[in-house]
Amino acid sequence: xxxxxxxxxxxxxxxxxxxxxxxxxxxxxxxxxxxxxxxxxxxxxxxxxxxxxxxxxxxxxxxxxxxxxxxxxxxxxxxxxxxxxxxxxxxxxxxxxxxxxxxxxxxxxxxxxxxxxxxxxxxxxxxxxxxxxxxxxxxxxxxxxxxxxxxxxxxxxxxxxxxxxxxxxxxxxxxxxxxxxxxxxxxxxxxxxxxxxxxxxxxxxxxxxxxxxxxxxxxxxxxxxxxxxxxxxxxxxxxxxxxxxxxxxxxxxxxxxxxxxxxxxxxxxxxxxxxxxxxxxxxxxxxxxxxxxxxxxxxxxxxxxxxxxxxxxxxxxxxxxxxxxxxxxxxxxxxxxxxxxxxxxxxxxxxxxxxxxxxxxxxxxxxxxxxxxxxxxxxxxxxxxxxxxxxxxxxxxxxxxxxxxxxxxxxxxxxxxxxxxxxxx
Amino acid sequence: xxxxxxxxxxxxxxxxxxxxxxxxxxxxxxxxxxxxxxxxxxxxxxxxxxxxxxxxxxxxxxxxxxxxxxxxxxxxxxxxxxxxxxxxxxxxxxxxxxxxxxxxxxxxxxxxxxxxxxxxxxxxxxxxxxxxxxxxxxxxxxxxxxxxxxxxxxxxxxxxxxxxxxxxxxxxxxxxxxxxxxxxxxxxxxxxxxxxxxxxxxxxxxxxxxxxxxxxxxxxxxxxxxxxxxxxxxxxxxxxxxxxxxxxxxxxxxxxxxxxxxxxxxxxxxxxxxxxxxxxxxxxxxxxxxxxxxxxxxxxxxxxxxxxxxxxxxxxxxxxxxxxxxxxxxxxxxxxxxxxxxxxxxxxxxxxxxxxxxxxxxxxxxxxxxxxxxxxxxxxxxxxxxxxxxxxxxxxxxxxxxxxxxxxxxxxxxxxxxxxxxxxx
Numbered sequence: 001x002x003x004x005x006x007x008x009x010x011x012x013x014x015x016x017x018x019x020x021x022x023x024x025x026x027x028x029x030x031x032x033x034x035x036x037x038x039x040x041x042x043x044x045x046x047x048x049x050x051x052x053x054x055x056x057x058x059x060x061x062x063x064x065x066x067x068x069x070x071x072x073x074x075x076x077x078x079x080x081x082x083x084x085x086x087x088x089x090x091x092x093x094x095x096x097x098x099x100x101x102x103x104x105x106x107x108x109x110x111x112x113x114x115x116x117x118x119x120x121x122x123x124x125x126x127x128x129x130x131x132x133x134x135x136x137x138x139x140x141x142x143x144x145x146x147x148x149x150x151x152x153x154x155x156x157x158x159x160x161x162x163x164x165x166x167x168x169x170x171x172x173x174x175x176x177x178x179x180x181x182x183x184x185x186x187x188x189x190x191x192x193x194x195x196x197x198x199x200x201x202x203x204x205x206x207x208x209x210x211x212x213x214x215x216x217x218x219x220x221x222x223x224x225x226x227x228x229x230x231x232x233x234x235x236x237x238x239x240x241x242x243x244x245x246x247x248x249x250x251x252x253x254x255x256x257x258x259x260x261x262x263x264x265x266x267x268x269x270x271x272x273x274x275x276x277x278x279x280x281x282x283x284x285x286x287x288x289x290x291x292x293x294x295x296x297x298x299x300x301x302x303x304x305x306x307x308x309x310x311x312x313x314x315x316x317x318x319x320x321x322x323x324x325x326x327x328x329x330x331x332x333x334x335x336x337x338x339x340x341x342x343x344x345x346x347x348x349x350x351x352x353x354x355x356x357x358x359x360x361x362x363x364x365x366x367x368x369x370x371x372x373x374x375x376x377x378x379x380x381x382x383x384x385x386x387x388x389x390x391x392x393x394x395x396x397x398x399x400x401x402x403x404x405x406x407x408x409x410x411x412x413x414x415x416x417x418x419x420x421x422x423x424x425x
Numbered sequence: 426x427x428x429x430x431x432x433x434x435x436x437x438x439x440x441x442x443x444x445x446x447x448x449x450x451x452x453x454x455x456x457x458x459x460x461x462x463x464x465x466x467x468x469x470x471x472x473x474x475x476x477x478x479x480x481x482x483x484x485x486x487x488x489x490x491x492x493x494x495x496x497x498x499x500x501x502x503x504x505x506x507x508x509x510x511x512x513x514x515x516x517x518x519x520x521x522x523x524x525x526x527x528x529x530x531x532x533x534x535x536x537x538x539x540x541x542x543x544x545x546x547x548x549x550x551x552x553x554x555x556x557x558x559x560x561x562x563x564x565x566x567x568x569x570x571x572x573x574x575x576x577x578x579x580x581x582x583x584x585x586x587x588x589x590x591x592x593x594x595x596x597x598x599x600x601x602x603x604x605x606x607x608x609x610x611x612x613x614x615x616x617x618x619x620x621x622x623x624x625x626x627x628x629x630x631x632x633x634x635x636x637x638x639x640x641x642x643x644x645x646x647x648x649x650x651x652x653x654x655x656x657x658x659x660x661x662x663x664x665x666x667x668x669x670x671x672x673x674x675x676x677x678x679x680x681x682x683x684x685x686x687x688x689x690x691x692x693x694x695x696x697x698x699x700x701x702x703x704x705x706x707x708x709x710x711x712x713x714x715x716x717x718x719x720x721x722x723x724x725x726x727x728x729x730x731x732x733x734x735x736x737x738x739x740x741x742x743x744x745x746x747x748x749x750x751x752x753x754x755x756x757x758x759x760x761x762x763x764x765x766x767x768x769x770x771x772x773x774x775x776x777x778x779x780x781x782x783x784x785x786x787x788x789x790x791x792x793x794x795x796x797x798x799x800x801x802x803x804x805x806x807x808x809x810x811x812x813x814x815x816x817x818x819x820x821x822x823x824x825x826x827x828x829x830x831x832x833x834x835x836x837x838x839x840x841x842x843x844x845x846x847x848x849x850x
Binding site for chain 1: 452454498
């Protein structure tokens with residue numbers, strides 16, 4: 001198996017003016033090819049430092065993939081420095097030179113000397129065509145290492161890689177022919193440490209598939225990656241490990257792949273054409289804004305209220321004076337009436353409500369993070385749920401919205417006939 | 426002047442699952458501080474390779490900034506490997522441990538052993554607080570090198586850097602006694618190319634201060650950075666250049682530094698205690714959610730409605746049947762009534778409304794991007810404004826919200842007595 005290193009050459013990346021998204025693209029492509037990427041390096045347009053980076057990379061990687069520094073200006077130095085380092089000459093690639101001069105002939109513009117520089121390639125390298133620019137790409141092997149040179153602009157680099165570079169790498173690897181398959185599982189309602197604890201032995205013993213947990217925004221995801229000689233074998237390895245994980249913490253899994261809690265809930269609502277309305281206090285429109293994010297949501301989203309002030313809850317939404325006086329606005333009773341009232345007022349089948357304390361101040365004696373969510377569905381008893389989150393205002397608001405979508409997910413899963421939406425991986 | 430290297434630790438970056446955007450952020454911040462970033466490195470969660478990377482970095486850089494690998498799971502190894510490499514112990518940071526255990530007490534969830542791991546820090550390091558997560562940051566100097574450890578999730582890393590790490594780096598550099606001062610000017614309502622064109626000579630001739638434009642989210646910002654032997658001199662350089670810029674495009678500047686259009690508008694509303702309510706269609710709660718973002722907003726935010734469906738506009742909000750039938754919901758007349766009705770219904774001094782076509786479909790014959798915003802203020806004639814944005818659904822929604830805040834800004838600027846809020850840089 002090859003070990004690759006991706007080396008981006010460009011001071012603009014080190015200045016933070018652009019992000020090294022080329023490395024992301026190439027890493028993903030190489031993972032699919034079964035090439036291990038062990039390092040990304042970014043170095044500026046500086047001959048001495050680039051030379052140093054090449055030497056370090058040769059010592060630890062088999063395949064060095066360079067992006068950037070192939071342009072016509074004096075700060076473009078990648079092929080010059082590498083040629084010098086390898087003791088090779090730069091030579092004109094005639095087909096490439098013809099392509100460049102043809103362009104200038106057709107566009108009736110004068111061709112400058114530095115345009116010709118872009119047709120120079122390292123002697124002995126396979127030339128990679130650039131269908132979207134002038135800089136030629138290169139691939140060569142010298143000593144123990146292989147070198148690939150790609151242009152910096154993603155609009156040139158990506159098509160060059162897919163069309164011309166990828167087949168070369170695949171061919172150079174055909175001894176191994178390893179299939180890599182990945183799968184992502186999304187969890188909500190369980191912390192990363194708890195999950196890691198439950199799966200400690202699987203994490204400890206992992207070899208193939210590998211297993212990694214990532215936490216972000218109150219969620220955890222697990223990525224499984226398997227390698228095998230065939231795709232079927234790799235998928236089978238993933239299925240086996242997934243089954244073991246689901247067996248332990250399956251109740252917290254809400255989806256696979258490129259999805260979110262809101263996506264899953266909204267897809268179900270759309271599929272079953274269940275109309276919805278919302279009454280929000282502490283979340284102040286965040287839940288409804290998330291609905292509004294989806295094209296086509298007007299099929300099911302009726303509308304709602306942001307009942308920030310207490311008297312808006314009472315006068316506009318119609319929560320009873322009695323409940324507010326007796327139980328307060330941070331209460332299950334208030335959440336219940338909010339959900340029911342908004343459902344009726346908006347003539348929806350489902351009404352959801354959010355009331356509680358975002359913080360930083362306490363409210364009615366309840367600390368920040370105290371949140372009640374109500375869910376009223378025509379024909380069912382209204383549910384209310386109490387959550388106690390943390391101290392951070394915006395954490396509490398976003399967390400509450402996620403929790404709302406999760407309650408909808410749960411409700412629909414339990415109350416609706418099972419449908420064939422399990423294959424969305 | 427210091428030479429820095431940014432080292433991201435995480436196999437997920439090498440797999441192409443996430444992009445190393447942390448390096449972009451840090452590079453920009455360090456450039457502002459006058460620290461040269463010569464290398465970015467990404468390495469996986471692998472002890473041997475991380476050790477190797479540390480050794481290489483120590484040989485070529487003065488300041489090693491690590492991101493990632495500070496979590497509670499076994500594949501989080503950054504501080505463990507660095508401590509071992511430096512021959513230092515990991516010790517519990519008591520304030521940090523208390524913060525973690527407080528969280529679990531408040532949220533009534535059990536704290537697992539590996540949560541405690543996140544309170545471990547390298548002996549002798551300054552601990553950087555994490556206001557948005559559990560992983561403590563660290564800064565220490567040992568031998569010829571300084572080491573900074575930051576968490577991987579950008580939502581934790583960025584505020585930690587700005588709040589706690591940046592001042593430490595700035596202080597550690599005062600040997601050079603060059604004062605760097607930066608100033609950020611925010612523009613709304615002018616495109617980046619137009620602005621760059623207006624300031625072409627200033628951009629061309631820039632040396633000190635430097636001047637860079639950045640476009641994002643329908644806004645443009647200009648960052649000026651001056652260096653001088655004293656702070657006063659640096660500030661004077663900034664003042665001179667700023668005056669020239671304001672002279673040319675001052676009408677589009679809405680604020681300075683770490684602010685947003687919404688911040689500026691909300692601060693003014695709070696200052697003058699003007700109560701507000703909103704009726705939103707295409708924005709579906711985004712505007713109100715932005716209000717809800719601010720602690721203390723309940724002083725002035727009454728509440729509002731999301732009138733997504735037409736009959737909600739009519740039945741719940743009270744837009745007249747006549748207007749909807751004659752002019753449609755995508756109309757100035759509808760925006761006017763929405764703003765007026767929500768102001769009256771919520772007993773607020775200011776009512777704002779958003780109605781239009783988010784897309785991708787047209788509505789009532791209007792193409793996506795057609796947006797009407799109404800602004801009704803007690804004692805003033807109601808304003809309505811028509812905007813024609815682009816084709817992208819979410820672009821249109823976010824753009825509309827910004828435009829709403831800008832209308833509020835303009836209204837308050839024109840109608841309110843000038844106040845002394847000019848110094849908020």
